Amino acid sequence: MAKKRLIIDMDHVMADITSQYIKWFKEATGIEMQRQDLLGKPEDQAFPDPQLVRKFLHTPGFFRSAPVIAGSQEVIRELNDSYDLFIVSAAMEFPQSLSEKFEWLQEHFPFIHWQQVILCGSKRPISGDFMIDDHLKNLDHFNGEKLLFSATHNSDIDNSAYTRVNNWDEVRRLLLQLHALA
Amino acid sequence: MAKKRLIIDMDHVMADITSQYIKWFKEATGIEMQRQDLLGKPEDQAFPDPQLVRKFLHTPGFFRSAPVIAGSQEVIRELNDSYDLFIVSAAMEFPQSLSEKFEWLQEHFPFIHWQQVILCGSKRPISGDFMIDDHLKNLDHFNGEKLLFSATHNSDIDNSAYTRVNNWDEVRRLLLQLHALA
Secondary structure, eight states: OOOOEEEEOOBTTTBOHHHHHHHHHHHHHSOOOOGGGGTTSOHHHHSSOHHHHHHHTTSTTTTTTOOBOTTHHHHHHHHHHHSEEEEEEEOTTSTTHHHHHHHHHHHHOTTSOGGGEEEESOOTTBOOSEEEESOHHHHTTOSSEEEEEOOGGGTTOOOTTSEEEOSHHHHHIIIIIITOOO | OOOOEEEEOOBTTTBOHHHHHHHHHHHHHSOOOOGGGGTTSOHHHHSSOHHHHHHHTTSTTTTTTOOBOTTHHHHHHHHHHHSEEEEEEEOTTSTTHHHHHHHHHHHHOTTSOGGGEEEESOOTTBOOSEEEESOHHHHTTOSSEEEEEOOGGGTTOOOTTSEEEOSHHHHHIIIIIITOOO
């Protein structure tokens, strides 16, 4: 049987962009934000200086040095055996991030082949059976099952069109146990 | 009515990689190959020094300085009004090409928005209504109509699964006249 195709987002799903925002914001301003302060708000608007935060996204090193989200390496390594897996990341808005994201994947997810990586502007043309993403704008166009990965900015969303997964343990349970790959 | 989605490849369709190979090969060896010599063969194998030609693909500047294929700018500008258009290029095998391809597009196709650009390893997850590509490996997985754009390496292919288009005038006739967008 053909493997089912699984599309996995990078930012806020594999890469801990929220921690990176908090760290860079503290280094720039001295102000230490808590994840609690960011709940239910778009990332930039949740910080007292939205322009500064948006500038981080264009700054070399921001994506390259982002920490890895707990559990993602182990679970994605397992999923990679059972699914036709693709990493799909919106990167075109920040051209400096193209090579940074690819290098980041090579460092932290060396078992992901370059043929499995897609860097795009919009994810509308991407099709598959499952998509794990933290943004409704990406999930809404997707033809398969939509898994909403919990991030501070999406904490308020409660909608049965999406299956919420709070962490990689929940993804493992859902995609490796519930969907037993017969 | 929703616009139909059109997926356009870069290398050998928008960017004249064959001319670039011939030029760089002449500069490196003094040997001037003719397009005639390359018909029906994979690009690298058509040259007397395959290793040298493959090295070009990893050399900074090769993709960035490629000439534009005649007619592509005018016709793609027209198509961009009538279709939900995406430029999809396999770039991951050559990471240095990521930023070069994006800059090349910005220079030669400034009317293409970053949201319309996808750089990938494999095109398997890409879906749409029409795909213009010079490689069967990309067209074969596509769910829509497959337009084979003529290149020296695909000159021998004669298969009714693909609609051959020899140049951008033919694309214009097919996609802007035959498929009158009602």
